[in-house]
Amino acid sequence: MPRNRQDVEREIKVAEIRRAAVDLLRDGGYPALSHSAVAKALGLARAAIYWYFPTKDDLFAAAMADVYAQDLGTPPDDPDVMARLRWAVERLTVLQPLTHALHERARQSEVAAELEAALQETLCSRLRDLLAPHVPPDRLDQVATAIIVFVEGLLTQPRSTDERLGLLEFLVTELTRA
Structure with a gap:
């Protein structure tokens, strides 16, 4: 079954979140990682991060x-x-x-x-x-x-x-x- 636009957009969003999380980990370790910090780095609402990573x-x-x-x-x-x-x-x-x-x-x-x-x-x-x-x-x-x-x-x-x-x-x- 071909992928729809929603699937593609989800993969892109998840990849963006993961990249931001990696950056936070590399810069400040585990204590620096939070849903709020990732949301802030990406200019998103914190709830958006919870949607992908509960x-x-x-x-x-x-x-x-x-x-x-x-x-x-x-x-x-x-x-x-x-x-x-x-x-x-x-x-x-x-x-x-x-x-x-x-x-x-x-x-x-x-x-x-x-x-x-x-x-x-x-x-x-x-x-x-x-x-x-x-x-x-x-x-x-x-x-x-x-x-x-x-x-x-x-x-x-x-x-x-x-x-x-x-x-x-x-x-x-x-x-x-x-």
């Missing part, structure tokens, strides 16, 4: 999905495992305050929990694909899980870029030894 968590999850897609959606086309892992860890470092907010909201919000689970699965799958040529199949899930747990912990500690990447390289080298 709760702050719905708005937050949609914006976070966009943030992750923008920042982690296109890894470098580099066959070097460490180059790609360094790229991902540095992007995750920048995203850490927003990721922490998502983790906190996931404890109370189903939509945030669903997004967090989907993002985890996507990152795990991409990591397994990256490691598959370098790790025996019977160890792949365990090695990928160890790296994920390590990176999550690493991102919560105040470390310099060199320290962070040095520790990552050490771990990956140890785990991918034949």
